[in-house]
Amino acid sequence: MMIDVSLAQQLPVSPEYMELLNSKLEEIAEQTEEQMDYTDLLEDIYYFLENPLNLNFASFTQMKKLIFLSELQIHKIIEYRNVYGPFVTLYELMAIDGFDQELISFLEPLVSVDPEKPRISFKMKNIVKYGRNDLFLRYSRVLEKQAGYANVSDSMKYANPGSYFLGNPDKYYLRYGFNYFNKIRLGITAEKDPGEEFFKGSQPNGFDFYSGFVSVSEMRALEQLIIGDYQLEFGQGLTLWSGLSFGKSPDAIGVIKNQRRVRPNTSVNENRYMRGTAVTFSLHNFKISGFFSSKKIDGNIATKDSISQEEQFVTSLQETGYHRTPNEIDKKNTVHETLYGANVRYRKGKFQIGATSFKTLFDKPLQLPDQLYRKYNFQGKENFNYGVDLNFIVKRFNIFAEASGSENGGKAYLAGFQASLHPSITLSAYYRNFGIKYQNLYSNAIAENTNNQNEKGMFAGLLVYLHRNWTFRGYSDLFSSPWLRYRIDSPSRGAEYLAQIDYHPYKRMEMYLRYRYKQKQLNETENLIMAKTGETHKESIRFFISYKASSTVTLKNRIEFLTYDKPEATTQNGFIIYQDINYNPAAKPYNVSLRYALFDTDSYDERIYAYENDLLYVFSIPAYYYKGSRFYVMLKYEISENIDFWLRLSQTYYSNKTTISNGTTKIDGNTYSEIKAQLKIRF
Numbered sequence: 001m002m003i004d005v006s007l008a009q010q011l012p013v014s015p016e017y018m019e020l021l022n023s024k025l026e027e028i029a030e031q032t033e034e035q036m037d038y039t040d041l042l043e044d045i046y047y048f049l050e051n052p053l054n055l056n057f058a059s060f061t062q063m064k065k066l067i068f069l070s071e072l073q074i075h076k077i078i079e080y081r082n083v084y085g086p087f088v089t090l091y092e093l094m095a096i097d098g099f100d101q102e103l104i105s106f107l108e109p110l111v112s113v114d115p116e117k118p119r120i121s122f123k124m125k126n127i128v129k130y131g132r133n134d135l136f137l138r139y140s141r142v143l144e145k146q147a148g149y150a151n152v153s154d155s156m157k158y159a160n161p162g163s164y165f166l167g168n169p170d171k172y173y174l175r176y177g178f179n180y181f182n183k184i185r186l187g188i189t190a191e192k193d194p195g196e197e198f199f200k201g202s203q204p205n206g207f208d209f210y211s212g213f214v215s216v217s218e219m220r221a222l223e224q225l226i227i228g229d230y231q232l233e234f235g236q237g238l239t240l241w242s243g244l245s246f247g248k249s250p251d252a253i254g255v256i257k258n259q260r261r262v263r264p265n266t267s268v269n270e271n272r273y274m275r276g277t278a279v280t281f282s283l284h285n286f287k288i289s290g291f292f293s294s295k296k297i298d299g300n301i302a303t304k305d306s307i308s309q310e311e312q313f314v315t316s317l318q319e320t321g322y323h324r325t326p327n328e329i330d331k332k333n334t335v336h337e338t339l340y341g342a343n344v345r346y347r348k349g350k351f352q353i354g355a356t357s358f359k360t361l362f363d364k365p366l367q368l369p370d371q372l373y374r375k376y377n378f379q380g381k382e383n384f385n386y387g388v389d390l391n392f393i394v395k396r397f398n399i400f401a402e403a404s405g406s407e408n409g410g411k412a413y414l415a416g417f418q419a420s421l422h423p424s425i426t427l428s429a430y431y432r433n434f435g436i437k438y439q440n441l442y443s444n445a446i447a448e449n450t451n452n453q454n455e456k457g458m459f460a461g462l463l464v465y466l467h468r469n470w471t472f473r474g475y476s477d478l479f480s481s482p483w484l485r486y487r488i489d490s491p492s493r494g495a496e497y498l499a500q501i502d503y504h505p506y507k508r509m510e511m512y513l514r515y516r517y518k519q520k521q522l523n524e525t526e527n528l529i530m531a532k533t534g535e536t537h538k539e540s541i542r543f544f545i546s547y548k549a550s551s552t553v554t555l556k557n558r559i560e561f562l563t564y565d566k567p568e569a570t571t572q573n574g575f576i577i578y579q580d581i582n583y584n585p586a587a588k589p590y591n592v593s594l595r596y597a598l599f600d601t602d603s604y605d606e607r608i609y610a611y612e613n614d615l616l617y618v619f620s621i622p623a624y625y626y627k628g629s630r631f632y633v634m635l636k637y638e639i640s641e642n643i644d645f646w647l648r649l650s651q652t653y654y655s656n657k658t659t660i661s662n663g664t665t666k667i668d669g670n671t672y673s674e675i676k677a678q679l680k681i682r683f
Contacts, residue, residue, distance in 0.1 A: 021045070021106075039175075039266045039617045045110070050132070051181065052112040056086040060347075061223070066110060067258055071391065072398040072420060073098050075350055087113035097396075097423050100465065102504075120181050122219075131180040135681040138173035138615065141194070143673040145169075148195055148324065148664030162327035165195035165664060166202060173268070174207070185215040191268045195324030195664070202329050209321065211273070213264040223287060224280040229265035229273050232291060232442075233257075234343050235389030238414055238434075238452060239356045239404040241444035242272055248446060248459065250473045250500050250514070255428040255446065255461055256391075256400055256418055261343065262289055270321030271297045274339065289343040291358075296333035301364070313367040317441075325664065336363040339442075350393035357386040360441060373484035376410075376454065378439035383407050385440050396420045402445070410437030412452055414445055416459075424465040432457050436483045448479045448494065456480050469506075474499035487523050490533045494520040511545040524567035534567025540608070556580035564606050574601030576608045576624050589638040596631045599624040615646045615678040628654040628670075642682040650674050 044065045053062060055077060063074045076096045081087065090113055093099040120126075148165035157164060171194045177187040190207035197203040213228030231243035236257050243263060246254070262280050265273040274293035281288045298318035303310045314335055323332045341358025365381045368374045387404030401415035416430035432447060434455045443452040446459070457479035464472045480493040500514040518538045523531035542560040549555050559577040566572075578597035585591070593613040601607060607625035613634055614620040624630065632650035639645055651673040654660065660667040 039268075042617055043266060047179065047182065048110040052110060054112050054114050054118065055090075056081065056113055056115065057117045058111075064258055064260060066107070068103075068106065070098075070256060070398070070418065071258075072393060072396075072418060075393055086115060089113060098420050098426075120183060122183070127180050127184060131178055131184070133683045134175075134177045134179075135683070136173070136175040136617070136678065137681075138171075138618075138676070138678045140171045140674060140676040141169050143675060144660075144667045144669060144671060146661075146664065147666040147668075157326075162325045163664065165324045166326070166329075167192075167195050167197040167324065169194045170198075172198070172207065175266070177266070183217055183219070185217070185264060186213065187264060187266055188212045189266060189268060193322055193324065195322070202323065208323050209268060209270045211265060211268070215264045221281050221283060222279070223282040224262045224278070224289075226262060226264055226278045228277075229275050230278050230291075231263045231265050231273060232278070232343075233259045233261060233263065234289075234356045235259060235354055235387065236400060236402045236414055237445040238402045238412055238443055239385055239387030239389070239440070240341070240343075240358055240442050242274060242442050245444040246446075248475060248477060248496070248498075249461070250475060250498055251461070251463060255416055255430045255459065256398060257446070261287070261345075262291065268321070269319075271317070271319045285346055285348045287343075287345040287347070289345075291339075291341060293337070293339040295337055297335050297337050298331045298333065299335040299364075300331055301334050302367075313365045314362070315367060315369060317366070334364075337361070352391050354389045355387070356389070357384070358442075359384050373486055373489070376436050376439075376483065378406075378441060383439060383441070385442075404438070404440065404443070406437070406439040408437055408439055410439055410453075411435045412438040412440075412443070412445075426463040428459075428461040430459040430461075432459075448477065448496075449481075449485070454481050454483045454485065456482070469504045471502040471504075472500070473502070488521055488533060489523055489531045490521075492521040492533065494518070508548040509546070511543070514540075514542040514544075516540045516542075522567060532567075535565075536567070537563075537565040539563050552583060552585045554580075554582040554584070556582070558610065560608055560610075562601070562606050562608055566605070572602035572606050574606030574608055574625070575599065576610060578610065580613075582613070591636050592633065594631065594633040596629070597624065598629050600627045601625045612650075615648060615676055616644070616680060618676075618678075622652075626654050627656040628652060644680040646676070646678040648676040 044067065048066070053066065060074060060078065063069060063077065076098060080092070080096050090104060090108060090111065093104050094101070146169065148163070149169055150164070152164045172192040174190045175188070177185070179185050189211040191209045192198050192207045196208045199206045211229045213226055213230060216225045217223065232240055233243045234240050237245055243260070244267070245257070249255070262278045267273070274291065275295035276291070276293040278289065278291035299314040300316045300318065301312055302315050303312050317335065318331050323329050338361040339358060341356065343354060343356040345352060345354035360383045362381050366379050368377055368379055384407040385404065387402055389400070389402040391398070391400045396419055398418045400417070402413070404412045412434040414430065414432040416428065418426065418428045420426055430446065432445065432455065434447065434452045436454045438453050440452060445452050447455055448457060449455055457477060459475060459477040461475040462473065466472055475498050477496045479495070480491070481488070482491050484490065485492065496518045498514065498516045500512050502510065502512040504510045516539070520536050521533050522536050524534040525531050540560055540562040542558065544556070544558045546554065546556045557579055560575060562574040564572045576597060576599040578595055580593070580595045583592040595612065597610070599608065601624070604625050607623040609621050609623055612620040612622065612632060630650070630652040632648060634646065634648040637645045651671055654670045657670050660670065660672050
């Protein structure tokens with residue numbers, strides 16, 4: 001039958017489900033301490049909330065977009081479907097290993113088990129009629145005046161061109177997206193950061209950053225075609241992974257990356273994306289992807305005299321995306337990057353193998369500062385990377401591996417498994433060996449350090465459903481670096497351990513207790529040519545509880561203590577305690593979220609990260625440090641069926657400081673306040 005949008009639209013989900021969704025997203029977001037753009041992560045989730053995926057006919061590739069399912073779980077769904085026929089009810093999943101009541105409840109609004117396979121017409125009138133249009137308009141601003149916005153004399157501007165902002169303190173964001181059942185998509189994203197000019201000076205075209213794409217998917221042999229900006233995700237990220245990536249997770253199932261090959265870029269990361277064209281063809285058991293990218297990126301440029309003429313080179317690549325001061329504008333789009341390559345993947349049943357290769361070219365050579373720890377980092381104008389990845393399932397084991405190389409002869413390897421040893425027990429293990437000489441600017445495998453180089457490690461994770469209401473999850477990770485690193489002037493080693501007990505006494509309450517320990521090495525002093533290295537020890541313990549005080553009010557509390565020992569210093573401490581209140585009145589067009597937090601740390605080294613509710617597609621994980629308090633309040637209001645509005649105000653108060661930050665972002669005072677507003681319009 002022809003699909004009917006009115007039937008595909010999911011009924012509004014309950015406040016309880018949105019709380020569950022926020023908890024899941026918080027678990028993912030806390031895997032990294034970086035502020036990242038999660039738009040790409042959330043798009044599929046919100047799409048399936050409105051257009052549930054039919055498990056009776058969904059392909060392996062389509063089910064991979066349900067990012068909370070592992071490959072092992074997806075294969076078990078397909079196996080069950082092949083043996084017993086179409087699902088009659090979603091709760092048949094309870095008969096499949098690895099599915100419990102909690103996971104099924106989470107999947108329920110995202111999937112369906114309709115008996116008929118929908119057919120989608122590509123007639124223009126249907127595309128126009130049933131396509132979904134979304135427009136986002138977002139505004140934010142720091143309310144206190146920062147030093148970069150002060151009036152500066154012309155002589156001061158000339159003497160220090162990095163000391164002042166050219167634009168106003170407002171941040172603007174615009175995003176338009178069109179989606180016709182994930183078959184035809186197009187999008188435009190634009191952003192102006194605080195301090196950047198807008199329709200004047202260095203930005204005569206308005207926004208500082210523009211991104212756009214057109215995408216066609218699942219049209220016979222053509223699996224995906226993207227023209228414009230896109231992301232690449234292959235294997236386990238060791239050879240090529242430009243998209244969103246997460247690190248170590250307390251969940252054992254998080255050790256295997258969910259590769260999605262070629263995807264449109266919807267984020268505002270101004271440097272880590274591809275711009276050009278990418279295509280994937282599906283031919284029987286093979287998927288063949290080809291891609292070409294050509295874009296300008298930011299970099300520090302220097303010159304040297306070469307036989308009486310100046311030659312330019314790049315001393316570093318910039319990834320902040322800020323173009324607020326004359327100095328930052330001088331670094332904008334100074335380097336031209338060309339990248340091209342291909343991926344070939346063969347999959348039959350539970351076995352798949354892939355091969356990836358790509359070439360990276362710069363128009364100016366990269367020449368890093370002469371520092372010993374950078375000795376083996378990539379330098380020059382071009383690099384060639386290649387790799388092979390493997391993934392297969394044998395009974396209860398999902399085994400994966402990847403081997404990669406770079407043009408200079410550097411090598412890197414990883415291998416591991418995820419095992420469902422029992423319906424209640426999942427075990428994972430992950431070994432990595434990233435060579436000292438391995439050079440890859442688009443490698444993003446799970447690791448202790450940000451770049452996949454100069455690291456060996458062994459990770460083991462465990463997830464155990466101890467009882468109907470009790471769950472244990474944890475991991476250990478032992479790692480080492482055979483060569484020097486930043487602030488570590490010798491080979492080094494470290495270890496990290498995490499253990500967490502979750503307790504769900506009943507549906508309206510959940511809590512957990514988490515212990516985390518991390519040991520690393522660090523230079524004891526920085527005033528020696530070769531500094532002595534000592535050990536650091538960081539321990540934290542956290543208690544979190546969430547419970548529904550009534551049908552409309554959800555309360556969340558967290559308290560966390562942290563201690564930090566570092567070479568030649570006394571033990572330093574920190575703690576945070578907060579209260580969240582989420583008010584979701586039934587049958588009302590609004591909901592309210594608020595938090596009040598107290599924190600006290602001896603220094604920035606004891607900072608504690610805590611997830612905060614924010615605007616749709618925006619994640620906040622600020623660092624709490626020094627001594628003070630913080631609050632935020634956020635209102636979401638449904639103006640109409642197709643228009644939503646968010647308003648958020650936050651403020652941090654420091655009781656032991658008279659100034660905040662330094663340089664251009666310095667604030668004379670002890671409060672930091674921010675206001676955000678967002679409008680979502682569907683038509």
